[in-house]
Structures are given as structure tokens and as C-alpha cells.
Amino acid sequence: MSMDFADRVRRVEPSATLAISNLASELEADGVDVVDLSVGEPDFPTPENVTEAGKQAMDDGHTGYAPSNGIPPLKEAIVEKLAGDGLDYGTDEIIVTPGAKQALYETFQALVDDGDEVVLLDPAWVSYEAMAKMAGAELSRVDLSGHGFQLEPALDALRETVSDDTELLVVNSPSNPSGAVFSDAALEGVRDIAVEHDVTVISDEIYDAITYDVEQTSLGSLDGMGDRTVTINGFSKAYSMTGWRLGYLAAPAPLVDQASKLHSHSVSCATHFVQYAGVEALENTDDAVEEMRAAFSERRDMLADLFADHGKDVPVGDGAFYMMLPVDEDDQAWCEGAIEDAHVATVPGSAFGTPGYARLSYAASEERLREGVERLADNGYL
Template identity: 75%
Template sequence: MTDFDFAARVERVEPSATLAISNLANELEAEGIDVVDLSVGEPDFDTPANIKEAAKASLDAGDTSYTSSNGVPELREAIAAKLQADGIDCTADNVIVTPGGKQALYEIFHTLIDQGDEVALLDPAWVSYEAQAKMAGADLARVDLSPYGFQLEPALDDLAETVSDDTELLVVNSPSNPTGAVYSDAALEGVRDLAVDHDITVISDEMYQDITYGVEPTSLATFEGMEDRTITVNGFSKAYAMTGWRLGYFCAPEDFVSQAGKIQSHSVSCAVNFVQHAGIEAIRNTDDAVVEMRDAFRERRDMLADLFADHGVDVPVGDGAFYMMLPVDDDDQAWCEGAIEDAHVATVPGSAFGTPGYARISYAASQERLREGVERLADHDYI
């Protein structure tokens, strides 16, 4: 058998902890064990019917060929119109449509980052940020938000001490995966000030923008001085329950789009044609379904927080996404492994996000399953 000499970029990266837990849950379920899976960030709703019908109509119309690499013009125009409504100065020429949000991030990191460049992350940070940065050759600088209830505003002094003129890129994710935190305008103004002072490019990952509860998140690119240094990432997976469709996008200055487009054209070529046509329908005609799913997530969030409170556990409650961080033992990896093996409840260790001592709970599950999960954890003395 060939003894491969693996590239350093891949050996720097750990497998996805989220998918590892999910795979373990699948193995137990294959053995006939009922697992309450609260690990994967995937809406439990079906894709709205009008989106599926649009995909079928697109297939029937013969939309099965390659598209222009950056995306179908009509979809890029619809995305630009959405971003303009959010206050971002954007045209279709600023948009690249990608096969999922991860591909968008991959292209951004590999367009900007050279070996040894510094990337700053706000912990707890979604696991793929670290992996993508390392694959691009970056060195990481990290700011821990856990002492501040996962909010950014009180941590601005820490961020100011962390970033410098050597920082190439800062990643901001609001609403946040894994905490659900929505960062205040004052926090984003602080980011703006630091980015301008140190000439830092910022990724604003707004994948959960349409899943918020009682707050309206502000797009970072709308702040003065951020128009030409912000790359806004979003997609269709979460708000429209389209995880398996693999459709995302980013908006950036045209010179950046020109360079990132090289990576798109030489890797994935383009997003799937008929899926892009379904995306047009999603953006233009699916507001009611988005609101319905968001209302359901809010009810689940409130119920889950109450259930933990009934067991004496105070869990920080965010204003967006569908996650919360449950305080657990310092060895959160062992806690999560025990929870799935003993209580058959799947969660993700906080250390995977850079913040030990927590387990991420996804409440993208029915109220019945959430209740069952909490009861099992309590019955096996995990809470």
C-alpha cells in the first residue's frame, strides 16, 4: 500500500466535531437505539413547497447545464436587491453564488490569506472558521467571549489588545453559531474602528440573519468605512431549510470578486443551475414560511431555557440562530461522549468551538424531542 506524504495544510486540520458526533449518533441509531440528536445545525423543517416547485419547473425547463461561474444573473440581482434592502451598497457585480456557505468561506480565505498571515476569531467560533483558516496557512489569534455572556461589546478591549497591523482578517458571525448571540451596533462600531485603524478585512458571516427574536441585526458593511473592507457571507441553508441544496453567496468589492472568481471557476465551476433558480424563488416569495419557522424556533428556545432552569441550570439565551451553550464539566469532550453513550443525547463539545466547559445544543428539533433530551440528561445526572 502506498505510504502517502500528506500535505501540511490537511494535517493541520481536525475532522469536524459536529459531524463526528452526528456519525456516532447515526451508528447508535443503526443499532436500533433511539438517539435525541441535538448536535447538528439543520432545521427540522422541509424546504417550503414553492421552492421545491421552482426547482422542478427549472428542471422541466432544461436548466441542467453549467451557468456563468459567478451565478445566474437573475439570482445575483435578487441577492443584490436583498442586500440593498439591508443597507449594503451592492450590485450583481459584487456577488458570487457558491455551492453552500462553506465554499464561500473557502474562496474568501484562499483569496486573502498567505502562509503565516494572521486571522482573528471570536470564540466560541464556528468550527469551520479555524479549519478554513488553517488550510489557507493562517496563524490564529483568538478572543474569548465566554466571560462576557458571549457578547462582543464588553470584549472590545480584549479584541483591541489582540488585533494589530499584522492582522489580515477578522471573522465576525452575528447571529452567532454556536451561541445565538446577536452583536449590538456599538459592538460592530468597535469592530469598524479597529478594522479601519489596523487596515483589517472583515468577514461578516450573516447566515442566520433571518432567524432572530425581537432584534434586527445590522450588517457590518453598512457602517461608515466598512464598505470596501467587508465581505458579507450568507446563504439559503438555514432560513429556507435548504441545507442539502448547497447554495450560498458572498458580496464583496469588485476587485475581490474578480480574484475569488478564479478559485470558483477552477474548483466547483458554478453552483447547480436549477438550484439557483430555486434560490430566486426563495428570496422573492418565501417570507411567510421564514417567519413561521422563526416563530417555532423562538418557542423552542424559550421552552428549552425554562426546562434547563427547572433543573437549576442557567443557560445564556441568545437572540438569534437556534443554538445555546450549556455549561458542563471542564472536560466537555468526555461530557458529550458520556451524554450520547449513557443518555443517548447528542451534543457538540464547546472545545470544538474554542471554548471548553460547554456543550452546544441545537434546538432545531421538535419540542417533544427537546423535552425528551433534557429529561434523559437529568435522569443520567448530566444536568
């Protein structure tokens, strides 16, 4: 039997980050000690009070279907969290999803038709391109790599790229993969461009709790952006809840009405008892989040110093837990060699639209980070 696969899946490649992670797992299964710096997953356990809240919810019988768009206590807690960020949303403007990735997917599917233009800021998280292509989009990209991965110096290029034909612009601050936190001036520039051309903007804020010595501004809080911004967030990064699969989108009610159709016909709802763990995470984990953030900050500074000792000047971001290491022009070959020879797993920058770099995650212990740098140096990769 010959299967004729749909164009929408032929347009995309598997996730490069997961592909590298899978290769690392295969080597580890063969007994190889791999320093895996490829995956964006905090190395801390989920805070105990959050885990206990999930267990209690199961014991309380919350194991059936939940309301499709989310349980009222969680939507109320999300609205309160967003209000603290200067965002004015009601509970009818929230969809709770199994992970922020699902929230993004539903947003792309609800907004993008075949041939619509979607603008990405490179380096861009790998799944933006895939989601845009599956929705039938034509992609335009603005390169930030020549500006230390900051958006403000590239606003002129963004102005030249966005037009009245642009359907959607994706902004991710703090950024995966660069760790850049975009300035208020940069976000105000985005606002002016979006208003001028009547463009909807996705603001992916999954790393908003992980910043160092700067405050992250939520794009939808700017004048003129409330009715044209889809705010995406979740629980994986800030609360070390990657496997719980819990996220959300906040958007004007008309978009929520349309995205809710996709939601109800695909995933039905986020897992019921997990949503109660989400309430606990939002309301009672500030200390645990600060402990993780402080550890990431120390690791970031240590890693930058280690690379400097080897003559590598690496751009250091003010958020998330990633670093873009300048490597060979053929970054794919560099990353493949690094994992085969040095047994250090990283992700090629070309997967994010920015060749010549490798993304490292410093969501690993200081000991493993030191080991990773030593291995790269000893095997001629620095």
C-alpha cells in the first residue's frame, strides 16, 4: 500500500532540538556519558507543593474531563497573574492548553490561511517555522544576529519587512535560543509597526520569569496592543513542569472563540488534575522560582567566563537559559562532530534560522557545564 501524505506535513522537518536529544539518548543507551546541553528543560524537580497539589487533585477525583477551555480556578489565577504584568484579560479570553506549544499551534491555525505572510525574528524557536508552514504561511524573516540578537537595532529591517499584507508577527522575549530580552524601545517599535499595518502579534512569554537584572515587559500591555496581541505562556520553564504539559493563551474574545473550536476538536481539554497543580504553581511558588532563577544566573556567568578563557566571545542574554556559541559556518557538521567526538550535545543555530552558531542550554549543573566546555576544548571544538 502506498500512502499519499498531506502537503502540510511534507512542508516541515522534525524538531531539530528533539532530534539531537534523541541522538544523545541513543548514545547514553550504549553506555556513553553525554553532556546533554541540547534540551530546554530545567534540571530542577517540580516544586514539591505543586506535585502535592496534583496528587491531591487526583485523590479528590479530578480525573475526568475538565471544561474545555480550563477550570475556573486556574483561569482566574491566570487572569490575576497577567494583570500583574499589566495585561487586562478576562476569564473568557483564556484557553488553558496541554503545553504552550499547543497554544501556539491553535493560534497559528486560527489566524493563518494559505499564502498569508508570517514574519519571524531570527534566531527563532524551531517550531514557529513548522507551525507557520503547516498553516500554509509564506515566511519572511528578520535577522537579529548582527545586533547581538537584540531587536532594537533591527527595527528598520522589521519596518521594511512588515507590510499591509502581513498577517502575523511572532515575538519571543526572553528569547529561545538567544536569551535576549527585548527593550521597551524595541517593543514600542513593534507596536508602532503592528498598528500601522494592522498586524496581529504573538507574544511568546514562556520565559518571562527567568530574567537577570532586567524586567521583561509584556507586549500586550503597551497602548494599542491589547486588541491585537495573543499572549502565550505556560508552566514548563518557570515552574519546572515540562512533563505536566500545561500552558495557555490569552487573546481577544473573537480569537478565543475560533481557537476554542480547534481546541475542542483536538485535545478536548488540558489534563484535569494538572490544572489544579497549575493553580498552586501560580499562587505559592515564588521562592522556588527565585531559587532556580538565581542558579541559572550563576551558571550563565560561569559559562561565559569559561568560554572567554578559551578565547570565545559569546553573546550573553538577559533571560531564559540559553547561549548562542559562535562556531563554524557549517554549524550542523560542528554539532554532529561535537556529540560524536566530545560527547557534548548542542543544537545547530541553522535550526533557528541563524547558521554559524550552536545553541547551548545551561539548565544543567555547574559541574556538567564545566565538563562540557573542557570536552569541547580538548577535542578542538573551541
